[in-house]
Amino acid sequence: MLADLEELVLCESFSADHAAVARSAEVVGTLGARLLGAEPETIVIDGVTHLRWIFGTPRVLLAGHHDTVWPIGSLRSRPWSVADGIARGPGVLDMKAGLVQMIHALASLPSPDGVCVLVNGDEEVGSPTSRQLIEETARGCAAAFVLEAAADERGALKIARKGTSRYEVVVHGRAAHAGQEPHTGVNAAVEAAHQVLAVAGVEAAMDAAAHPVLGVATVTPTLLSAGSARNTVPALARVSVDVRVPTAAAQDRIDELVRELTPRTAGARLEILGGAQRPPMEPESCADLFALASRVAVELGQAPPRGTAVGGASDGNYTAATGCPTLDGLGAVGSGAHADTEYVEITQMIPRARLLAELITRTVR
Structure with missing residues (x-):
C-alpha cells in the first residue's frame, strides 16, 4: 500500500492542469487494473x-x-517522505x-460484484464535469462510501457537510482621471466596499x-479587486463570496438575498454571477451507515468511530442529495489537507481499508 501511495503522490495532479490529471488517471487506472483485474x-x-x-449491478x-x-x-518544496510512521x-x-x-x-474481497x-x-x-x-450512479445504489480523509487525527467520520454556493459581485462604474476630474467618474471600488458590508448583512x-x-x-467575502491604474477612478470591481449552508432552504434564501443586492453609489451597476454548487449533506443521509460502521469497527477490534459535521463540501454532498445513503470521511487518517503540513498516519491505512471492506460486504448483500 505504501509503495502504491508513493507512486500516486509522485504523479502530480493539479486540478487546473488537465494534462497532469490525465497522467494521474493513467497511474490510478494501472493500480486499479493490477489489483482488481479489470481495466x-x-x-x-x-x-x-x-x-x-x-x-455487475452496482449497489x-x-x-x-x-x-x-x-x-x-x-514536490520540489514538499517532497514525498516517510518517517516515524508518517507519510508526507x-x-x-x-x-x-x-484511493489506495x-x-x-x-481487492481484498472474494468478488467486487x-x-x-x-x-x-x-x-x-x-466536480463541474x-x-x-x-x-446518475448514486441514484441506483443502496449506499455511497466516500473516501475523503477522516475529519481529524482520531479518524472521525463525516456524518454531515454544509452545502456550498459561490458568487461574484461585479461592480460596473465609470473611469475618470483621479486628479483632474474624479467627480465625473463612478468609483467601482467605493461601491465594492458597500457590497462587502451588504454581503455581511446577508x-x-x-x-x-x-x-x-x-x-x-x-x-x-473573499477575493476583492478593483481598478486598472493608480491615477484612474476604478471602472470595474469584483467581490467573490463564499457561502456555506446547513440546509437546502438556507441555500435558496441566501441566493434570493444575494441577487437582491442593490448599488449604493449613484451611477454604479451590479452584476451577480454564480450560484449554488453543492447541496448540503444532512445527518439523516448517513445515520444508518454510521451506526453500521460503529458496529463493524467494534467487531474488527477497532475503536468505534466518532461522527462529526464539517463545513467543507465533497462529492458526498451530491450522492446524499440524490437520496442515496452516504458515509463520508472513510479515507486516510492524518491532518493538514491543503496545507504545507499535510500528512497521513501509515499505521491507520490497513485498519481503515479493513473497515471499508467489511462495510462493502454488509451493504452489497
Whole structure:
C-alpha cells in the first residue's frame, strides 16, 4: 500500500492542469487494473479525465478523486517522505491515500460484484464535469462510501457537510482621471466596499436559521479587486463570496438575498454571477451507515468511530442529495489537507481499508 501511495503522490495532479490529471488517471487506472483485474472505463469530459469500474449491478458506490489543489512542481518544496510512521507529500491525505485504501479494500474481497468505483478528476474545483456521473450512479445504489480523509487525527467520520454556493459581485462604474476630474467618474471600488458590508448583512439575516448539527450559514467575502491604474477612478470591481449552508432552504434564501443586492453609489451597476454548487449533506443521509460502521469497527477490534459535521463540501454532498445513503470521511487518517503540513498516519491505512471492506460486504448483500 505504501509503495502504491508513493507512486500516486509522485504523479502530480493539479486540478487546473488537465494534462497532469490525465497522467494521474493513467497511474490510478494501472493500480486499479493490477489489483482488481479489470481495466477502468476512462471518461474525458471537457478535457478532464475520470475513471470508472463497474462490477455487475452496482449497489455500492465507492467515490474518490485523484486531482489535488497543489500546482505542478510542489514536490520540489514538499517532497514525498516517510518517517516515524508518517507519510508526507502534496495530496497524500487529500486524497491519494484514500484511493489506495479504497482499491486495496475492494481487492481484498472474494468478488467486487455489486460495486461501482468512480474516481473523478475535478473534485477540488467543485466536480463541474463529473457531477452528472456521480449523481446518475448514486441514484441506483443502496449506499455511497466516500473516501475523503477522516475529519481529524482520531479518524472521525463525516456524518454531515454544509452545502456550498459561490458568487461574484461585479461592480460596473465609470473611469475618470483621479486628479483632474474624479467627480465625473463612478468609483467601482467605493461601491465594492458597500457590497462587502451588504454581503455581511446577508449572513446576519440567516442567524435564525441555524441547524442543530451543522450550525449557522456563513457568507464570506473573499477575493476583492478593483481598478486598472493608480491615477484612474476604478471602472470595474469584483467581490467573490463564499457561502456555506446547513440546509437546502438556507441555500435558496441566501441566493434570493444575494441577487437582491442593490448599488449604493449613484451611477454604479451590479452584476451577480454564480450560484449554488453543492447541496448540503444532512445527518439523516448517513445515520444508518454510521451506526453500521460503529458496529463493524467494534467487531474488527477497532475503536468505534466518532461522527462529526464539517463545513467543507465533497462529492458526498451530491450522492446524499440524490437520496442515496452516504458515509463520508472513510479515507486516510492524518491532518493538514491543503496545507504545507499535510500528512497521513501509515499505521491507520490497513485498519481503515479493513473497515471499508467489511462495510462493502454488509451493504452489497
